[in-house]
Amino acid sequence: MREDHQDAVQRVDAARLWKRHMDMAQIGAIPGNGVNRAAFSAEDIRARHLLVSWARARNFSVSMDTIGNLFVRRPGLESDAPPVMSGSHMDSQPRGGRFDGMYGVLAALEALEAIDEAGVKTRRSIELVAWSNEEGGRFAPCTMGSAVYTGARSLDEIISVTDNEGIVLKDALAQTLAALPDARARAFNAPAAAYVEAHIEQGPLLEMQGKTVGVVTGIQGLRWFNIEVSGKTDHAGTTPLALRKDAFRAAVDIINALRELTHDPADVLRFTVGRVLVTPNSPNSVASHVLFSVDIRHPDVATIRGLGEAVEPLARKAAGVCEVKVTPTLHDDPCVFDTDVVNTIEQAANTLAVPNMRLPSGASHDANYMARVCPTGMIFVPCEKGVSHNEAENAKPEDLAAGARVLTATLLDLANR
Amino acid sequence: MREDHQDAVQRVDAARLWKRHMDMAQIGAIPGNGVNRAAFSAEDIRARHLLVSWARARNFSVSMDTIGNLFVRRPGLESDAPPVMSGSHMDSQPRGGRFDGMYGVLAALEALEAIDEAGVKTRRSIELVAWSNEEGGRFAPCTMGSAVYTGARSLDEIISVTDNEGIVLKDALAQTLAALPDARARAFNAPAAAYVEAHIEQGPLLEMQGKTVGVVTGIQGLRWFNIEVSGKTDHAGTTPLALRKDAFRAAVDIINALRELTHDPADVLRFTVGRVLVTPNSPNSVASHVLFSVDIRHPDVATIRGLGEAVEPLARKAAGVCEVKVTPTLHDDPCVFDTDVVNTIEQAANTLAVPNMRLPSGASHDANYMARVCPTGMIFVPCEKGVSHNEAENAKPEDLAAGARVLTATLLDLANR
Numbered sequence: 105m106r107e108d109h110q111d112a113v114q115r116v117d118a119a120r121l122w123k124r125h126m127d128m129a130q131i132g133a134i135p136g137n138g139v140n141r142a143a144f145s146a147e148d149i150r151a152r153h154l155l156v157s158w159a160r161a162r163n164f165s166v167s168m169d170t171i172g173n174l175f176v177r178r179p180g181l182e183s184d185a186p187p188v189m190s191g192s193h194m195d196s197q198p199r200g201g202r203f204d205g206m207y208g209v210l211a212a213l214e215a216l217e218a219i220d221e222a223g224v225k226t227r228r229s230i231e232l233v234a235w236s237n238e239e240g241g242r243f244a245p246c247t248m249g250s251a252v253y254t255g256a257r258s259l260d261e262i263i264s265v266t267d268n269e270g271i272v273l274k275d276a277l278a279q280t281l282a283a284l285p286d287a288r289a290r291a292f293n294a295p296a297a298a299y300v301e302a303h304i305e306q307g308p309l310l311e312m313q314g315k316t317v318g319v320v321t322g323i324q325g326l327r328w329f330n331i332e333v334s335g336k337t338d339h340a341g342t343t344p345l346a347l348r349k350d351a352f353r354a355a356v357d358i359i360n361a362l363r364e365l366t367h368d369p370a371d372v373l374r375f376t377v378g379r380v381l382v383t384p385n386s387p388n389s390v391a392s393h394v395l396f397s398v399d400i401r402h403p404d405v406a407t408i409r410g411l412g413e414a415v416e417p418l419a420r421k422a423a424g425v426c427e428v429k430v431t432p433t434l435h436d437d438p439c440v441f442d443t444d445v446v447n448t449i450e451q452a453a454n455t456l457a458v459p460n461m462r463l464p465s466g467a468s469h470d471a472n473y474m475a476r477v478c479p480t481g482m483i484f485v486p487c488e489k490g491v492s493h494n495e496a497e498n499a500k501p502e503d504l505a506a507g508a509r510v511l512t513a514t515l516l517d518l519a520n521r
Numbered sequence: 522m523r524e525d526h527q528d529a530v531q532r533v534d535a536a537r538l539w540k541r542h543m544d545m546a547q548i549g550a551i552p553g554n555g556v557n558r559a560a561f562s563a564e565d566i567r568a569r570h571l572l573v574s575w576a577r578a579r580n581f582s583v584s585m586d587t588i589g590n591l592f593v594r595r596p597g598l599e600s601d602a603p604p605v606m607s608g609s610h611m612d613s614q615p616r617g618g619r620f621d622g623m624y625g626v627l628a629a630l631e632a633l634e635a636i637d638e639a640g641v642k643t644r645r646s647i648e649l650v651a652w653s654n655e656e657g658g659r660f661a662p663c664t665m666g667s668a669v670y671t672g673a674r675s676l677d678e679i680i681s682v683t684d685n686e687g688i689v690l691k692d693a694l695a696q697t698l699a700a701l702p703d704a705r706a707r708a709f710n711a712p713a714a715a716y717v718e719a720h721i722e723q724g725p726l727l728e729m730q731g732k733t734v735g736v737v738t739g740i741q742g743l744r745w746f747n748i749e750v751s752g753k754t755d756h757a758g759t760t761p762l763a764l765r766k767d768a769f770r771a772a773v774d775i776i777n778a779l780r781e782l783t784h785d786p787a788d789v790l791r792f793t794v795g796r797v798l799v800t801p802n803s804p805n806s807v808a809s810h811v812l813f814s815v816d817i818r819h820p821d822v823a824t825i826r827g828l829g830e831a832v833e834p835l836a837r838k839a840a841g842v843c844e845v846k847v848t849p850t851l852h853d854d855p856c857v858f859d860t861d862v863v864n865t866i867e868q869a870a871n872t873l874a875v876p877n878m879r880l881p882s883g884a885s886h887d888a889n890y891m892a893r894v895c896p897t898g899m900i901f902v903p904c905e906k907g908v909s910h911n912e913a914e915n916a917k918p919e920d921l922a923a924g925a926r927v928l929t930a931t932l933l934d935l936a937n938r
Contacts, residue, residue, distance in 0.1 A: 307759030324758070328804060340793035340816045341741065342724030342883030343907060345785075352794055356776055363773075368762075376757035377769055379804045382797045387745060387814035387850075389795050397804035399757045433804075466759030490760060 105455055109516045112222035113456065116512055118505035121214045125504070128154065128194070128210070129202040138495025139202055142267075143195040143237030143248070144172065144276035149283045151194045155234060156284065158213060162220055164232075167290035171252040171259060172280045175290055176232040178216045180225075180519060186295040186478075187229035188519045190215065190511060192303055193238035193249070193470060200239070201497020203304045203487060207504060209234045211302040211483075215512040226519035228297055235470045236280075242267045243276070250470035253292050254477045298445055298518045299474040302483045302511050304499055307466050308490030316506045317460040318484030319450045322441045323472050324374070324464045325408035328434035329398040331358060331419055335426040337384060337392035352382055352391035354426035359396070361422040365414055366400060373411075374401040374466065397433075403464035405438050438464075439472050445481035445518070452513035458506045483507050483514070522872055526933045529639035530873065533929055535922035538631045542921070545571065545611070545627070546619040555912025556619055559684075560612040560654030560665070561589065561693035566700045568611045572651060573701065575630060579637055581649075584707035588669040588676060589697045592707055593649040595633045597642075597936060603712040603895075604646035605936045607632065607928060609720055609887060610655035610666070617656070618914020620721045620904060624921060626651045628719040628900075632929040643936035645714055652887045653697075659684045660693070667887035670709050671894045715862055715935045716891040719900045719928050721916055724883050725907030733923045734877040735901030736867045740889050741791070741881045742825035742855035746815040748775060748836055752843040754801060754809035769799055769808035771843035776813070778839040782831055783817060790828075791818040791883065820855050820881035855881075856889050862898035862935070869930035875923045900924050900931070 105113075131150045132141035141147040152174055156166050159176040167175045177187065192208020212232040219230065235253070240246025243265050251257040263274045305311075310318050335349030359377055366375035379397035398415060402408040416430040446462075453460040465471075465482060474480045485507035488498035522530075548567045549558035558564040569591055573583050576593040584592045594604065609625020629649040636647065652670070657663025660682050668674040680691045722728075727735050752766035776794055783792035796814040815832060819825040833847040863879075870877035882888075882899060891897045902924035905915035 305759070306756055307761075308764055309761070312764075326758070338907070339723055339884060339909065340795055341743070341791060341818050341885075342722070343791075344724075344726070344788045345791065346788050347725055347729075347907075350793070352797065356773055356780075356794075359773055360777065371761045371763050374758060374760075374762070376767070376805070376807055377773075378757055378799075378806050378808060379802050380769065380797055380799045381802075382795075385796050385798075387796045387816055388793070390793055391795060399804055401758050467756060468758075490755070490764075492756065492759075 105513065108222060108224045109513060112219045112224050112516060113509045113512050115218035115221045116214055116505055116509045118501050121210060121504055121508055122501040124210045125202055125206060128206050132196065134199065134495065136495035137202065139196045139200050140198050141194065141196040142198070142242035143239065144280045145242070148195055149280055152284060155194070155209065162217060164216060166287045168281065168284055168287035169253060169290045169292055171249050172236040172277055173249045173253055174234040174287065176213065176216065178220060178230050180229040181227050183229060185228045186297040187231040188515055189231045189233055189296050189299045190301065190515055191233035191235065192301050193235045195237055195239050197239050197241050197493045199495055201492055201494060203497055203499045204306065204492050205238055207304055207485070207499070208302045211504070211508040211511050214508045215515050218512050219516065224516065226516065228519040230515050230519050238470055243273045247468065247470055247473060250473040254473040255293055256473050256476065293477060296478040299471065299478050299480045300445065300449070300483065300511060300514055301469060301471040302485070302507050303469060304487040304492060305484040306487060306490065306492040309463055310484060310486035311490065313461055315459045315461045316485065316503055317453045317458045317510050319446060319453060319460055319462045320441060320465050320482035320484055321446055321462050322403055322464050323439040323468055324401045324403040324466060325405060325438035326434060326436045327400045327408060327412040327432065329415055330431045330433055331396055331398055332429040333358065333394045333423060333426050335392055338390040340388040340390055343390065348390050349425050350390045351394045351426055354423045355394040355396055357424060358419045358422040361418050362398060362415070365418055366411065372402065401466065403438050408438060436468070439475045441475060441481045442479035445479045448517050449481050449483055449510060449514050452517065453510045456509055456513060458510055483511055522930065525639060525641045526930060529636045529641050529933060530926045530929050532635035532638045533631055533922055533926045535918050538627060538921055538925055539918040541627045542619055542623060545623050549613065551616065551912060553912035554619065556613045556617050557615050558611065558613040559659035560656065561697045562659065565612055566697055569701060572611070572626065579634060581633060583704045585698065585701055585704035586670060586707045586709055588666050589653040589694055590666045590670055591651040591704065593630065593633065595637060595647050597646040598644050600646060602645045603714040604648040605932055606648045606650050606713045606716045607718065607932055608650035608652065609718050610652045612654055612656050614656050614658050614910045616912055618909060618911060620914055620916045621723065621909050622655055624721055624902070625719040628921070628925040628928050631925045632932050635929050636933065641933065643933065645936040647932050647936050655887055660690045664885065664887055664890060667890040671890040672710055673890050673893065710894060713895040716888065716895055716897045717862065717866070717900065717928060717931055718886060718888040719902070719924050720886060721904040721909060722901040723904060723907065723909040726880055727878070727901060727903035728907065730878055732876045732878045733902065733920050734870045734875045734927050736863060736870060736877055736879045737858060737882050737899035737901055738863055738879050739820055739858045739881050740856040740885055741818045741820040741883060742822060743851060743853045744817045744825060744829040744849065745851035746832055747848045747850055748813055748815060749846040750775065750811045750840060750843050752809055755807040757805040757807055760807065765807050766842050767807045768811045768843055771840045772811040772813055774841060775836045775839040778835050779815060779832070782835055783828065789819065818883065822855050825855060853885070856892045858892060858898045859896035862896045865934050866898050866900055866927060866931050869934065870927045873926055873930060875927055900928055
């Protein structure tokens, strides 16, 4: 590593990074160390103001696009070259934690500051981005800012959605944009050289393996289905089993078959039945109808496609005398991150002697959309017991700093190519 | 069969019996040929008045006890000898049918009338009984009249229960008793020589086997449990299966084990999981908690006891990493009907060349309580597709009449012992 890069990495300040998390955590604080910071809310605007104040203190330039994505730029020597971008989101789940999203924003800011303090000149500009409304807890769909920015969704298609109180996104967004009148206008989908997102893992693997940094290889693919089983209700005392059309029994048969289908000794595949609705749901009545959800995830595209295609025929076969309706409700192929970016992150971690491992992301992220438009990677840091989307979400200051150091080294490398 | 008994049996009038069902079905009629005749309601009182008017037209004596059970007596030669009793109930489920309960009352009335028309003198009196509140749809618990009559429950213990509108049983019962001022007072649990209850099967076996009469051998035993499985909610995308405490997965494991435990190639055992509640019940969250009901029934006492005792240890074993709580919620040992009464019914059916089969009752009945105090049996007739507790409940006039003929022959036989 170049000496000036080493200097920059060493200027990553664990205490400053932690304090900024704690300052941000006061905005929308809820009991139990949690955060409720809905997208385009007063709290979201306060978080934006705080981020901008830190950026302006460094004379970094601030811009914003029309979906409210906020950009903080440290210019490079070649101001016209596509920048290297890094960031995440500042909104939270209604009962969210202090690190989900916010870490990626503050780690990018920490990198910019460390690089600035070290006086390193980069060829490309480095740009922090705080994506709007990643969580989707107030206005659906989630990952809204990155989806609109990258052109995966149009602003028109989502501008009229309302929150639970009837507030239209258009109005909440307008308030947010108006609250930052000094931010320069920014176009969607400006060319980027690379995008690197830091994030808490939201899973237990790093903690279990004793690793400080996860080199994320991609985002696993996902198939969601609703499976509806229709039978016939009967008196539980009088109807022999052979004469029943027991929808719950058939549902269990289908679930058993899906468990066989998805059995994975390597424990990479994720299979979850999380939602089950039984009708009439009475102890002495055979179920006439059952609806259950199926969630299957895997990082390999051929595997997830094969599994996805197997669900319906398998459910039909296992349903026996009952009828079955299989409705796909969500369909994402795996996202495989750019080999160069992944290798760069891994090399940075190894150079800095930060214990690391490769792993796919179990959850989706804004990086999923950025990967469609530029070379992309992610850096994970451990979170306590893998808990997120919960007030109890927690992370260690030294892990957050280690991740920020790997991010700094990675951004410097990418910005000088 | 004695000639005068043959005469009486031949006087069973299919048309009269059917018309009485249709007359009764107008009291509390609901769309779709259904009946809503709650216990101790205005409709119940109208049904009692109609029954009493038919009884008085024959000069049968009418009496009533303090829980409102209504008795219609045709005296025998030895008026002090314990009578032979027969009946069922006139109340219905909120969306009930025209035959459940009412058939047993009207078949007993038909038997009394046929015997009376034939001028047969019996040694013992024959007494029709219309039990109060068998369904328990308005005032819990069910089979109230027969339970209080036989001493299984005290009047005090149930007199203060209220219906959904806050009406106290005591007041509704007082109105019912006051509506029949001419009924003579009747003590609880007067000695009886035998009790025979006619009823629709409420199951599909007779129809499937092409039999007109079921000779009921007893009422199967029953064990109800609530099984609560506690695990831990996790992100469906990020948590490897080996690290989960998936309460729904454990519930399916327990259900699979219970299915093995209860597997019965003879298809006599009934096993039902009819109620399932999953928490948080979200597609992308591993279930933290599942509650499900278990309903196991079998006519053999050793079998049902063995099964009942096996449930908890088996659930604990199958629950794996999750915790499990097993709560017994209902516990009835099988009722085995009196051999003599069962044989008498079967012989009557054979003598009358009525196609018949032995079978246990899947549902409970007032006969369950009477069997504790005197020799008891039941006669089933087919109901369409086994449907009951439903407006669509249906039966054929000729089947109802055949059952009444078997009942008449049986009562005559028993009343002359």
